Amino acid sequence: MYSDKVMDHFQNPRNVGEIQNASGVGTVGNAKCGDIMRIYFDIDDNQIIKDVKFKTFGCGAAVATSSMATELVKGKSVQEALEITNKAVMEALDGLPPVKVHCSLLAEEAIHAALWDYAEKNGIKIEGLKKPKSDIGEEEIEEDY
């Protein structure tokens, strides 16, 4: 049911932990399944994500997608990080079963929430970034899948 990559990132998640005095922290959850994901960014003066950590209290797919999402954003600019979608995270993991798509949305939204926090703390505007939701509802994922 799960790809080898999903299993690998679930069993050996990358970038687990937290960052003290993080440049931005984003926490999102899904009220339906009760899973919660938090992402921490360390962003330098050139708006490059130097380090990223996450903590996920959730299912295996949520752990795997947050692990892969942190790998994808590391070393990227905030603008590039904003463009990483849940689809990109799923592709990087060689896919997820349809019932687990919402887990990858949690990762995308956690990135946005951390970027939003960073922008607010620094009084800057990130082009194209909308105020993130803290609860990812099921209804938002139906159109694409």
Ligand code: FES
């Ligand atoms: Fe909800 Fe995976 S079951 S995040």
